[in-house]
Amino acid sequence: xxxxxxxxGIVDSVCEAVPGGEVLVVTVEIGRLSGxxxxxxxxxxxxxxxxxxxxxxxxxxxxxxxxGRCGTCERELDVDELVARCPCGNPFLEILRGRxxxxxxxxxx
Amino acid sequence: MCATCGCSGTIGxxxxxxVAGEVGRDLHLRxxxxxxxxxxxxxxxxxxxxxxxxxxxxxxxxxxxxxHLHKHAREHGHAHEHEHEHEHEHAQEHEHEHAxxxxxxHEHDEQEHAHDHGRVRAEGTAARTLQLEKEILGKNQLLxxxxxxxxxxxEIFAVNLMSSPGSGKTTLLERTIRDLAKxxxxxxxxxxxxxxxxxxxxxxxxxxxxxxxxxxxxxxxAQMLGRALNELAPAPGSFLFIENVGNLVCPAxxxxxxxxxxxxxxxxxxxxxxxxxxxMFRAAELILLNKVDLLPHLSFDVTRFVAHVxxxxxxxxxxxxxATCGDGLPEWYEWLAERGASxxxxx
Numbered sequence: 001x002x003x004x005x006x007x008x009g010i011v012d013s014v015c016e017a018v019p020g021g022e023v024l025v026v027t028v029e030i031g032r033l034s035g036x037x038x039x040x041x042x043x044x045x046x047x048x049x050x051x052x053x054x055x056x057x058x059x060x061x062x063x064x065x066x067x068g069r070c071g072t073c074e075r076e077l078d079v080d081e082l083v084a085r086c087p088c089g090n091p092f093l094e095i096l097r098g099r100x101x102x103x104x105x106x107x108x109x
Numbered sequence: 110m111c112a113t114c115g116c117s118g119t120i121g122x123x124x125x126x127x128v129a130g131e132v133g134r135d136l137h138l139r140x141x142x143x144x145x146x147x148x149x150x151x152x153x154x155x156x157x158x159x160x161x162x163x164x165x166x167x168x169x170x171x172x173x174x175x176x177h178l179h180k181h182a183r184e185h186g187h188a189h190e191h192e193h194e195h196e197h198e199h200a201q202e203h204e205h206e207h208a209x210x211x212x213x214x215h216e217h218d219e220q221e222h223a224h225d226h227g228r229v230r231a232e233g234t235a236a237r238t239l240q241l242e243k244e245i246l247g248k249n250q251l252l253x254x255x256x257x258x259x260x261x262x263x264e265i266f267a268v269n270l271m272s273s274p275g276s277g278k279t280t281l282l283e284r285t286i287r288d289l290a291k292x293x294x295x296x297x298x299x300x301x302x303x304x305x306x307x308x309x310x311x312x313x314x315x316x317x318x319x320x321x322x323x324x325x326x327x328x329x330x331a332q333m334l335g336r337a338l339n340e341l342a343p344a345p346g347s348f349l350f351i352e353n354v355g356n357l358v359c360p361a362x363x364x365x366x367x368x369x370x371x372x373x374x375x376x377x378x379x380x381x382x383x384x385x386x387x388x389m390f391r392a393a394e395l396i397l398l399n400k401v402d403l404l405p406h407l408s409f410d411v412t413r414f415v416a417h418v419x420x421x422x423x424x425x426x427x428x429x430x431x432a433t434c435g436d437g438l439p440e441w442y443e444w445l446a447e448r449g450a451s452x453x454x455x456x
Binding site: 004028 | 235236237238239240241242243244245246247248249325326327328330358359361362363384387388391420421423
């Protein structure tokens with residue numbers, strides 16, 4: 001359950017970045033190739049926010065689809081798993097997108 | 110310059126490019142028109158208190174002497190008279206002379222509600238959005254880099270050993286410590302959820318050791334390692350082995366500041382482990398396939414295993430070893446010596 005640490009990281013960063021006020025919404029980007037399961041983050045969020053200024057805030061998860069580039073045929077394609085094969089046969093794709101673990105924004109009152 | 114508070118120049122390190130609004134309702138803007146700092150978002154008269162969207166004070170005193178946050182029911186857009194007691198937090202030090210349970214009555218014109226806090230959302234709730242764009246693991250990354258610098262400055266080669274439980278990490282370490290004892294100084298940081306059993310085994314093998322019990326945590330992080338480094342104080346020029354919590358999932362995400370990541374897999378596990386746990390195998394520089402002495406009794410296909418590693422991580426080196434029988438260990442020690450020397454060269 002590294003999602004617990006991920007959640008803790010979100011709460012700590014938000015508390016640090018937002019000097020005051022009530023946090024209403026926290027928007028995070030979680031890439032499909034990041035190794036982090038959004039549902040598990042959602043599950044931990046309430047527990048991690050309890051007793052902090054983020055308590056009661058809504059967590060919005062923006063899903064970032066994976067994208068890779070084939071080094072052989074230069075084609076770019078959507079990938080949903082870290083181990084993906086290009087239709088040309090090359091199994092080694094450079095991952096361009098989908099590993100994101102980022103706090104995009106917070107809405108405060 | 111802001112007509113309300115006299116702000117100009119910079120706020121919180123950001124340049125005020127413009128001031129929008131009208132007197133008493135000023136909004137400080139950045140060049141890209143993003144509001145920064147605080148907004149004077151309430152028309153107020155006489156000594157009436159006003160709201161700020163953040164905790165900033167006025168460089169030039171306005172009539173009211175304090176900054177505070179207060180909460181109002183969010184949905185309004187209609188004329189109303191209300192009295193309220195509000196709770197407020199004073200986010201910064203300032204002087205103020207007023208009784209804190211105060212009531213203030215506002216009378217609002219129908220069209221001009223005094224509390225249009227900065228940005229009004231479509232549904233009429235008052236809130237503002239702060240773009241953060243912060244890496245969730247940013248803090249761990251920062252601490253990991255600090256550890257990395259600490260280690261490099263002392264020419265210590267730190268190996269983060271990761272595997273599933275039961276792959277033989279501790280047995281391999283015991284053997285490695287005994288075999289390297291003559292030529293190198295070795296110390297160990299042991300990560301386990303509970304017990305000091307592994308630390309005792311390592312100590313018995315002859316190395317200095319610090320045990321980290323993560324409790325419910327399923328991985329080590331850079332902060333834990335930083336604390337352990339302070340406690341252990343490994344010798345300059347030595348080898349440091351960090352035995353991560355037995356888990357092929359979580360430790361993959363947390364950089365500790367190590368010099369190299371090594372994954373130990375064993376022949377009693379499936380050949381498909383690299384495909385099932387690609388994050389872990391992708392991050393490894395070296396993969397040790399342990400328990401090769403048991404191969405005659407197992408259906409484990411080494412070629413398939415190596416092919417799976419290649420799919421996930423074409424650059425990783427795979428070494429077949431047996432921690433109990435000693436097979437392949439010279440190659441492991443050679444890798445350690447080479448990488449350790451490269452750390453000393455770059456330090």
